[in-house]
Structures are given as C-alpha cells and as structure tokens.
Amino acid sequence: MNLQSQRISPISVQRANTEDAPMLTRLAIASKASWGYSSEWMAEASVYLQISTEYITRNPVYKAVSDGEIAGWYGLLLRDDTAWLDNLWVAPAFFGQGTGSRLFRHAVEIARGEGATRLELGSDSNAVGFYLKMGMQITGERLSEMGRTLPLMGMEI
Numbered sequence: 001m002n003l004q005s006q007r008i009s010p011i012s013v014q015r016a017n018t019e020d021a022p023m024l025t026r027l028a029i030a031s032k033a034s035w036g037y038s039s040e041w042m043a044e045a046s047v048y049l050q051i052s053t054e055y056i057t058r059n060p061v062y063k064a065v066s067d068g069e070i071a072g073w074y075g076l077l078l079r080d081d082t083a084w085l086d087n088l089w090v091a092p093a094f095f096g097q098g099t100g101s102r103l104f105r106h107a108v109e110i111a112r113g114e115g116a117t118r119l120e121l122g123s124d125s126n127a128v129g130f131y132l133k134m135g136m137q138i139t140g141e142r143l144s145e146m147g148r149t150l151p152l153m154g155m156e157i
Contacts, residue, residue, distance in 0.1 A: 011071055011099060013106045016061040018053035024063070024073050024089075025051045031072075031089040035126045041146075048145050051075075051087075059086070060110050064099050072099045074107050076114075083111030083157075085121040104134050108157050120154040128153070 016024060028049040033042050055061065055075065063073040072090035076083050085107055090100045111119055122142055123131055131153050132138075140152040 011064045011066045011102060013062050013064050013102065016056050016063045016073060018056050020061075020063060020070065020073075021051050021053050021056055023070050024056075024061070025049060027070060027073065027091050028087065028089045030092055032124070034092045034095070035124070045146055060114070061087075062103070062106060062110070064090075064094075064103055066094070066099075071097075072103050074103045076107055076111060078111070078114050078116065081116055082118045082120055083107070083114065083116035085119060088121075100130060101134065104131075112157055117157060118154060119157050120152065123151050123153050125150065 028051065029042070029046050032045060032049060037045065051061075059075050059077055061073065061075040064071040070091065071094040072088070074088040075086045077086045078084075085104075088100065088103055088107065090103070108119060119136070120139070121131070121136070122144070125148075128138070128151055134155075136153040136155045138151045139154045141149050142152055144150050
C-alpha cells in the first residue's frame with residue numbers, strides 16, 4: 001500500500017477582527033457537533049456558541065489561519081491576574097494537526113503578556129484529556145447553561 005504524506009500548511013495565529021464573527025460561530029458549532037451530540041441538543045447549544053462583534057472587540061480573540069482558512073480560534077477574558085480561556089475551538093478538518101495545542105500555547109503567551117499568572121476554563125467533558133495534556137488540572141465543576149455538570153480546570157502560568 002502506497003501512503004502519501006499529507007502536506008500540512010503552515011498556520012499563523014493572528015488577532016480576529018469583527019468580520020470574523022460569523023465564521024468563528026460556525027466553526028465553534030461544527031467543532032462542538034463533531035463530538036456526536038444530537039441535532040436537537042446542538043440546536044439548543046448553538047444559542048450559547050454565538051460570537052458577537054462586541055465579544056471580539058472587547059476581548060483578546062485570536063484565530064489560526066491556514067491557506068486563508070480559519071483553522072481554529074480562542075477567546076480570553078482577563079480578570080486581574082487570572083485569564084479565563086472562554087473559547088478554544090478547532091475546525092474538524094484540522095483535528096490532529098496540532099492546531100489546538102498551538103492556539104493553547106498562544107493563549108498562555110497572551111495571558112502572561114496581559115499580566116495573568118493563572119489560566120482557568122470550564123471544559124466540555126470531551127476536551128478534558130486535551131487540557132490535561134496541556135498541563136491543566138481539574139479544580140472543581142460548574143453547571144453549564146445546558147444543565148450539564150462540567151469540569152473547571154486551571155493552571156499557573
């Protein structure tokens with residue numbers, strides 16, 4: 001069997017702009033749906049995944065771009081010396097290519113640059129393994145807007 005290596009285009013991480021809001025929303029929904037949630041559940045959850053232009057204007061929001069396509073993105077909320085990783089999504093076509101790790105490391109750098117000494121987040125249960133691999137620890141739990149108990153995670157940066 002002849003296996004050809006897939007060429008992975010370089011990814012650049014850059015600040016998102018307000019025109020990106022619809023695409024960031026679509027990407028978050030597609031990424032969440034890839035975990036096998038029912039279409040009914042996704043229809044309800046999609047309300048909470050909407051990204052506004054105001055969100056992009058008020059917070060550090062960065063996108064990973066490959067060949068002009070948004071491969072993933074994240075948003076931070078900064079509170080004193082703590083940064084909250086509010087969103088981190090990778091487009092399904094870019095799963096397994098290091099995009100999530102690259103975005104996570106970039107978020108840590110930006111948070112540190114803004115004076116944060118701690119990074120926290122509320123994780124979907126499906127993403128806990130990724131965040132543990134990135135060095136985070138489970139610190140508690142919270143009830144989501146959808147009524148699910150989700151892990152809270154954190155790490156010193």
